[in-house]
Amino acid sequence: MIKKVAILLTVVLLTACSSVPLTGRRQFILVSDSEVLALSDSSYHSYMATAVKSTKTTESARVTRVGKKLQTAVESYLNQQGASSQIAGYSWSYNLVKDTAVNAFCMPGGKIVVYEGILPVTLNDAGLAVVLGHEIAHAVAKHSNERMTQELITNYGATTLSALMSSKSAKTQTIAQTVFGLGAQGLYVLPYSRKQEYEADRLGLIFMAMAGYDPAEAISFWERMSALGGKSFTPQILSTHPSDANRIANMKKCLAEAQGYYKK
Numbered sequence: 348m349i350k351k352v353a354i355l356l357t358v359v360l361l362t363a364c365s366s367v368p369l370t371g372r373r374q375f376i377l378v379s380d381s382e383v384l385a386l387s388d389s390s391y392h393s394y395m396a397t398a399v400k401s402t403k404t405t406e407s408a409r410v411t412r413v414g415k416k417l418q419t420a421v422e423s424y425l426n427q428q429g430a431s432s433q434i435a436g437y438s439w440s441y442n443l444v445k446d447t448a449v450n451a452f453c454m455p456g457g458k459i460v461v462y463e464g465i466l467p468v469t470l471n472d473a474g475l476a477v478v479l480g481h482e483i484a485h486a487v488a489k490h491s492n493e494r495m496t497q498e499l500i501t502n503y504g505a506t507t508l509s510a511l512m513s514s515k516s517a518k519t520q521t522i523a524q525t526v527f528g529l530g531a532q533g534l535y536v537l538p539y540s541r542k543q544e545y546e547a548d549r550l551g552l553i554f555m556a557m558a559g560y561d562p563a564e565a566i567s568f569w570e571r572m573s574a575l576g577g578k579s580f581t582p583q584i585l586s587t588h589p590s591d592a593n594r595i596a597n598m599k600k601c602l603a604e605a606q607g608y609y610k611k
Contacts, residue, residue: 368424368428368430368487368488368550369553374489374493375496377499378496380489380492383455383489383492384436384437387456387491388438388454388456394460398445398460400442400444400445401443401463403443410459410461413475415441416558416560417479417554417555417558418457418483419558420557421434437456438456438458439459440458440459441459443461444461444463446463446464447464449464449572449575450465452482453482454486454491457483459479459482461475465478468568472560473560473564474568476555477560477565480551480558480560481550482551484546484547484548484551484554485547487550488543488550490546490547493543544594545594545597548565549601549604552565552601552602552604556606556607556608559609559611561609562606562609569595569598
């Protein structure tokens with residue numbers, strides 16, 4: 348029996364390993380893409396049923412325009428690398444919602460939502476590309492899959508991994524309520540780890556450069572966000588996105604790499 352369990356665990360560990368595009372970081376993921384996409388899609392539609400779509404046509408068009416350019420760039424790159432499976436099953440959508448919160452998100456599957464409240468900080472297409480590039484990076488890098496895997500193991504224990512795999516669907520639905528919880532006042536999710544945030548920063552810079560936006564714009568944007576964070580309120584996006592001198596310094600280190608993908 349012990350030998351069978353050991354063999355099962357070995358198979359699980361080997362098949363659960365993947366790597367992030369561009370960075371090459373190895374990941375341990377137990378939750379399949381199909382599960383994550385189904386769960387996030389359900390949460391997204393529940394949220395959009397209560398959200399108020401923006402009536403600002405110019406700004407809504409900007410969200411769609413920038414989002415589609417990033418989508419095209421990401422899909423083109425992954426196809427060239429033979430890694431299109433990374434976003435298989437994606438059905439992209441772009442939404443600007445009427446909300447004063449300084450926030451935006453991209454759920455697995457390419458479901459993009461931007462709040463009107465962040466537009467005064469993004470200022471232009473390039474500023475918005477910084478935000479969307481970062482959020483799309485979280486989705487493409489499968490950070491939600493990683494978080495759900497971590498939550499599954501934390502809640503149910505690594506020692507019961509074989510049992511967990513046999514009843515994973517029910518467990519993942521419970522975890523998804525926390526990971527993809529969408530409330531009337533915004534997106535409530537478990538915070539990404541610092542490693543994932545920095546990885547999304549790096550990938551986001553590259554994605555926006557691939558889409559034709561100068562990645563150097565990211566420094567100005569995050570400096571504006573940091574200034575907001577220093578006031579009497581904290582923008583919602585900063586509750587899960589660290590914004591400090593270290594982060595900006597780390598971005599500056601990634602600029603040279605990102606500039607290599609930038610074509611005016």
